[in-house]
Amino acid sequence: MSLPKPSIPKGTRDFNPVEMIRRNFIFETIRNVFQMFGYQPIETPAMENLSTLMGKYGEEGDKLLFKILNSGDFMHAVQNLNLKSQNSELKSQNYKDLTPYISEKGLRYDLTVPFARFVVQHQHELIFPFKRYQIQPVWRADRPQKGRYREFFQCDVDVVGSHSLLYEVELVQITDAIFSALGIKVLIRINNRKILAGIADAVGAADKLPDITIAMDKLDKIGLEKVNEELIQRGISREAVEKLQPIFQLEDMLKSNAGILSDFLRNSEIGCKGLEEIEKVNDFLKIIDLNNKFIFDIKLARGLNYYTGTIIEVNALDVAIGSMCGGGRYDDLTGIFGLPDMSGVGISFGADRIHDVMLELNLFPSTIVTSTRVLFINFGADEEKYCLNLASRVRAAGIPAEIYPEQVKIKKQMDYANRKNIPYVVLAGQDEIQSGYIAVKDMKSGEQHTMVIDELITLLQL
RNA sequence: GUGGUCGUAGCUCAGCUGGUUAGAGCGAUAGAUUGUGGAUCUAUAGGUCGUGGGUUCGAGCCCCAUCUUCCACCCCA
Numbered sequence: 001m002s003l004p005k006p007s008i009p010k011g012t013r014d015f016n017p018v019e020m021i022r023r024n025f026i027f028e029t030i031r032n033v034f035q036m037f038g039y040q041p042i043e044t045p046a047m048e049n050l051s052t053l054m055g056k057y058g059e060e061g062d063k064l065l066f067k068i069l070n071s072g073d074f075m076h077a078v079q080n081l082n083l084k085s086q087n088s089e090l091k092s093q094n095y096k097d098l099t100p101y102i103s104e105k106g107l108r109y110d111l112t113v114p115f116a117r118f119v120v121q122h123q124h125e126l127i128f129p130f131k132r133y134q135i136q137p138v139w140r141a142d143r144p145q146k147g148r149y150r151e152f153f154q155c156d157v158d159v160v161g162s163h164s165l166l167y168e169v170e171l172v173q174i175t176d177a178i179f180s181a182l183g184i185k186v187l188i189r190i191n192n193r194k195i196l197a198g199i200a201d202a203v204g205a206a207d208k209l210p211d212i213t214i215a216m217d218k219l220d221k222i223g224l225e226k227v228n229e230e231l232i233q234r235g236i237s238r239e240a241v242e243k244l245q246p247i248f249q250l251e252d253m254l255k256s257n258a259g260i261l262s263d264f265l266r267n268s269e270i271g272c273k274g275l276e277e278i279e280k281v282n283d284f285l286k287i288i289d290l291n292n293k294f295i296f297d298i299k300l301a302r303g304l305n306y307y308t309g310t311i312i313e314v315n316a317l318d319v320a321i322g323s324m325c326g327g328g329r330y331d332d333l334t335g336i337f338g339l340p341d342m343s344g345v346g347i348s349f350g351a352d353r354i355h356d357v358m359l360e361l362n363l364f365p366s367t368i369v370t371s372t373r374v375l376f377i378n379f380g381a382d383e384e385k386y387c388l389n390l391a392s393r394v395r396a397a398g399i400p401a402e403i404y405p406e407q408v409k410i411k412k413q414m415d416y417a418n419r420k421n422i423p424y425v426v427l428a429g430q431d432e433i434q435s436g437y438i439a440v441k442d443m444k445s446g447e448q449h450t451m452v453i454d455e456l457i458t459l460l461q462l
Numbered sequence: 463g464u465g466g467u468c469g470u471a472g473c474u475c476a477g478c479u480g481g482u483u484a485g486a487g488c489g490a491u492a493g494a495u496u497g498u499g500g501a502u503c504u505a506u507a508g509g510u511c512g513u514g515g516g517u518u519c520g521a522g523c524c525c526c527a528u529c530u531u532c533c534a535c536c537c538c539a
Contacts, residue, residue: 005512010530060537063463110539138539143463145533152539214537302538322538350539379497414499429497443499 011142011150019355023153025368026182026351026358027135030155033177034133037170039157042132044114046139050099050106056113056336058305064140066107067099077101107139111156112306112333112346119160119344120337128161135351147321147353156327158346160334165277168310168329169284171347172294175314175325180291182354183363185317186324188294192278193307193328195261195298198271199247202264203240210305211236216248217301224248247298254282254296261298277309293317306330312347319357325349371400373460375417378404379429386433390426390453397457417443424460 008014015023031041047068054062070077081101108114111134119130135155144150157174159167172188179186196216200209211234215227222230227248231241246260253261265271278296285294302311309329316324327347334342358364374394376387387403394401402422404413410427417425427439427448440456441448451459 007512007530058537060463064537140538142538143536144531148538154539324539326539348539353539377497409496410498411495412499416499418499425499427497431497439497441498446499448498 009150011144011148013149013151021368021371022358022364023351023355025364026354027153027155029181030178030349030351031133031135033174033181034155034157036177037131037157037174039131039133039159042115042118042134043136044108044111044118044134046107046137047105048108048114048117050104052117052337053106053109053113056306057109061109064142065109066139066141067103068105068107070102070104074102108136109140110138111136111154111348112158112330115156115158115346116160116333116344117337119342120334120339123339129159129164129167130161131157131159133157147356149352152353153351155349155351156346158344160342160344163343165280165310166284167345168281168312169288171312171327171345172281172285172290173288175312175347176290176292178349179314182358184324184354184357184361186292186314187317188290188292189297189300189313189315190278190281190294191297191300191311192274192309193311194270194274194309195253195265195278196274196301198265198268198274199244199298201268201271203236203243205236205240208234208236212244213301216299219248219299250298252295253298254279274309281310302326302328306333308332310345316357319360321353321357323350324353324357372402372420372422373399374401374424374426374456375413375420375422376401376403376426376428377410377413378407379427380407383429383433387426387428390428390438393453394457394460397461399457399460414443424456426456 050065050067053065057064078098078101081098115132115134119126133156135153137151137153139151142148142150157171159170172190175186175188196213197206197209200206200212205212212231215230215234218230219227228241231244232238247264250260262275265275282296300311300313302313307328308331311328312326313323314325325347327345329343329345331343332340333344334340374391376391378384378387384403384407391401391403404416414425416422423443425441425443427441432438437450437452438456439448439450440459
């Protein structure tokens, strides 16, 4: 009779101590930068009312939401529904129709929508422009792949209550600062939804904007010909596709052949507005020094449909993994919760992908793995008591220390110190208790010195 | 959600066209060394071969289902 092996749901992970130390290093780096720009932390619940989440991420997003089954007799509602619908033809067992009756809560899909809900709910307590950051897990019922998990951590910074393009620039600065601090080389891509709308406008396919952007986004991936095929398949006319060709050729829309774009958008009001915005952002960016490359990339689309202005995405230069970071401006996200005219802009860092990239490129500093600095060897009952006191004094000086819990062979205790990467071991037996000195062994060099406890503390405080 | 792929000891893997009691390296534990670690040597433990069915005299190997992994699509951090 063997129990089934314990396991965790698909796409989720346990984090062991080493991984946690690395992840915390990432979180702390990100948090420090956020705070440097004046953002303040908030948290929201893991679960939201399903009505808060549904319809915010497009049809695809609704499918990827984890829905929580109502507690108690959820079938009751279904039975009532069946009774009522017996005469009507709502006999369909369609799960989509059933969902609202059996599930009223869902796990959050991102941090932006719950934040919008938060802003509306707490609008009278907040100081605007409200700058907040939020580091929490999100859940998506996606099919897992490399760098794609069903539970993953996002680190969001957003500011709501201002249309200022200074914030767009601030987000680029934050992004640059974070990836510089972590040592990851990235390409920051910037575009503007209004320009994309203007392009669709200019080729007479304003209603096909989502189709055009989705296809354009794939230019780097599948190439020009396939994109053109897909456009036609998505119902864009041949003339329109023909007109789009010069746009597809643009490397950086604000460099060399920038005239192409402004000509193209001349008759589109929204397009001109977008170009104006992005030029202004560019003017700001010229003033500050960035470590990483950035490009005004017309091909950048981004799927979330609440973006209305600037959009940003960041990719690692040295690892093939999805984007590590993405965001943009949304003019009316709080509108759906009853607070109109509250423009926001924000960006989200994917902690798990950043972790995977850093691991692959060996970017974690070796210094972050140490925890305990001194191990007191256990020689027996009297010595234990003696060490208990010494260890307390070491800790009081801010140095992490531990005492081996059993009197076992020194070899075994030393081995424990080695495996936990503890740099110093203290040997205090009867002789040492008598003399008041302790033997301190440097586990790296193997050297051993006799000293008093205060000398050890001084040594470790260096 | 669609199509494909992987799964053998704690880890990395071997295992012939189905044929006795399924192997290696590393790791673990114990000892050589009862106050001195990393090396070496010796010994020991550890697997219902992801799970459940089926075919067969016989299945780690073949078939079906299911879970998991990774990949492509979709979409995205």
